[in-house]
Structures are given as structure tokens and as C-alpha cells.
Amino acid sequence: MKLLTCNNLDAFYGDFQALFGIDFYLNKGETVAIIGSNGASKSTFLKSIMGIIPVRKDAIVYENKSIGGESTHSINRRGITLVPEGRKLFPSLNVEENLLIGTQSQREGTWNLESIYKLFPILKEKRLIPSSSLSGGQQQMVAIGRGLMSNPSILMLDEVSLGLAPVIVKDIYKVLPLIKKEGTTILLVEQDIKQALSVSDRVYCFQEGKISLEGKPRDLNHDQISQAYFGV
């Protein structure tokens, strides 16, 4: 069942067109990765879904409703949550307060403080310290936890591995299957192709604002991916 569909989605920064006729879909419960080089407009795509960048109303359909152009906070409350690039924790809030900020939508589900602390036990120890004094990996855990606290149907993760040590990235990627098991649909934007392919059911490759390749990881070979990634 298609949970989210993008039909011929265009997006602009002023006069500059960043996305060109993107056709995209997400099935309920799957994990999809978007790969592509810097400047391929992967993050722009996530921002368009979240209503940060204005798009046509019918360009985005979620649960059979057109939600293009809706305000960011109401899209979150509908059940789509973005874990933004660079983590973007609230520095004047402690760890637990950051997590609680995720509960605005008041949607029911398995995720609450207790289950987040079970997923990331280190956060329970650090629950009362300022989020800014955590390590990068721990901050990423808070960012993912904060996103999960809204019990989203779709969790979108923008460059979770950026700036983290490989061993920490591995730890973070270990939790994605657990999140998927709870029924959450995951959309992953990632530059680390290997990590992305290892966890995803399907993959899209973006190149200069267009989709250059689409398929299941096991059906795609190395040449196809580098062709789609680099355009050479």
C-alpha cells in the first residue's frame, strides 16, 4: 500500500529550480534510501515534503490526501517526521526535554521515553544534562529519539552518518531495523552508499534534482550506481 506519493514534484529556491518532476513513492513499512552526491537536492526533497519549501498542493499525496503546501507543523502532526541534517537539538533544553519536544502530535504508538531509553540506554544516564554537552553520536541518538517520540508513520532521516566516526555510524544503523519492526516507514537520505544499501528495501539515486536510478539494492550493480551517482 502506498503511504506517500510524489507526483511530478518541482521545487524552487527563488528562481532557481532545485527539483525537476520527481515521481516517488513510499510503501507502508518499507525502508527506502535516497543516495546521491552533494548538491543533488536530496535534502531539498525532504524539505519539500515537510512544507519548508513551497510545492504544488497535489504534488504530495499522503494517506490519500494532497498535503503539498501545508505548514510544517501540521505535516509533522499528520505523522511525517524529519530528523534534520546536523541533528539540530535545542541547546537550552536537556536531553529529556529535547525528547519530549517530539510529542506535539500526541499520536499514539509504541514510542515514549521508556522505549526510547531502551533503544538508546546511554540517553537514560544523560537524561538531565544539556544536549549540547553530548558527543556527536549521542546527539544523533537524541535527534532520532526526538523524531520517534511523535510516533510517526514515516520517519525521514537526513544524513545521519554525517560527521560521525564509522563505529558510531554502525551503532546508529543497528537501530533502524528495530524501528522498522515497530511498523515505522523509514526514508533515509545518505551519502554513505554502502550503509544505505545495507538497510534499505528500495533505493532512489538523485542527480542534479532528478531521479537518475531507482530499484532494489540487490538488482543494482556497481556500474549502474556509479553511473547514476556521478553521471559518468
Place this chain on the structure above:
Amino acid sequence: MMELLNTIIHGLLLGGLYSLFATGLSLSFGIMRMINMAHGDMIILSSYLALAIVIPLGINPFLTLLLVVPIMAVLGYILQKLILNKTLGNDILPPLLVTFGFSIIIQNTLLEIFSADSQGLNAGKIETASIQLTQNISVGFFPVLVMLIAVFVIVALEYLFYKTSLGRNFRATSDDHLTASLMGIDTHKIYSIAMALATAIMAVAGVLLAIRTNFDPSAGPLNLLYAFEVVIIGGLGSLWGTLLAGMILGVSQTIGSYIDPGWGILSGHIMFLVILMFRPQGLFPKTKDR
């Protein structure tokens, strides 16, 4: 010597009123990053609202708080929702210009309705009552009351900010409004609630000011200046810093007046400049400039 001590105590208590002036400004700057140029005029508007209630009803000016505070809160909510939210963005100029416009509108409307005569509210015996501390030192009952109200407002705001989910949303929005909306916070609604809170505190300040001293339609800008100085001395986002800064400004003014009656306001401004020179971030900054 005793006279100097009395002067200092008087200045410290004056800090209560100044901190009430500044709290609303601190809120709107801290949460919306918006400078409300009409802040002082909205305080004076509250004073006139109290006057307009006292004249026909003849009630005690303190009772007008029950009406003026909710009226101003609703007015602040509506102004923010319908006008000010539309001016907020990456450019700081639009909200400055719009609130500057409000300032002119409020001053001229008050002038039209109430004339340029200075007005005052009479709260009766409470204004002159004093508490004798020692043989030579006494403090006015009213200034003590104002200080207690200022402390109460700060304690209540601290509770709101650090113990409630609304306060958590205020702080998150202040940190990063875009990420706050990504997390489902309706930031424009948060701004409107914050403005309602700020105007409610302005209303308290306006009524107490009207009881304490005379006011006229052009008194707003000077109050705005005091509020600015207190917010900057105290450091952005720090409510207790605001109270202490109010006391510093108050004591500077009363000591200035003690030395020469004409030096009161000037010495307050000089103290402000001196602090700005050595600690441009204020004494207890909490909010980081973004």
C-alpha cells in the same frame, strides 16, 4: 549617611518597577527575536486603560488590574496573530517599522482622547504608607508591594518556562524556530501566546506606574528606554538578571538625584554605558544570539 542608605533602598525598590517594564520586552525579544518599539507606549496605554476604568467606576486602581491585564493580553495576542507574525522573517527591519508605527498610533490616539495633560491614579493611603525599619530608615509600602509583584511575576515565569510543556515549547522555539516547527510546534501560535504574556505583564507595569507617578501620552519612549537598558544590563533571556539590572538602574538614578536633583536620569544612562563597555553581553546572558 542614613539619608544615603534610604536613597539606596529606594533605588533598589524602584528596580521592581523597572524589571516589570523590562520583562515583557525580554520575552518578545527572547522568543520572537522581535524588538517591540511600541513597548513603552503599550505600558502607557495600560495606564490610560486603568484611568478610563477608574474615572466612571470610581474603584480602587488596584482592582483595574482585573480588567486591564486580560484586555491587554487579548490585544497582544491579536496584534501578534494578525500583524506581527506576518512581519517576522530573516529581516529584522519589518517588525521594527511596524511596531514603531504602533508607537505613533498609540501616542496620537491617547493624545486625541485624553489630551496632553498629565494624569495620575490615586490609590489612597497605600501610596504614602511606609514601614519603619529602624529609627532613621523607612521604606514605602507601595514600592515594597511593587517589588513583591515583580518577584512574583519572575517566579511565575520561571515556573512556566522550566516546569511546563508550554515553557519547553517557548524555549525550543527561541532556540531554533524552524526545527521547532519540524517537531510539530505551531511557532506562530507560540509567538501569539508569548506576546499575550508580554502585554499582560506590560499591563501590570502600566497600572503600577500610573499609581506611582504621573503619566502623559508621550511618556512611552522613556519607559522603552529604561526597559531596553534593563534588558541589556541584565543579559538576554535572564529574568533574575532583569530584576538585578532594574535595581542597578534604580540605585544609579536615586544616587544621581541624591547628588543633584537633575542628575537622576542621566546617571542611570551613564551606568548603562559603563556596564555596556565592560560587559557588552550583559551581566547574566542566557539566550544565545543566533
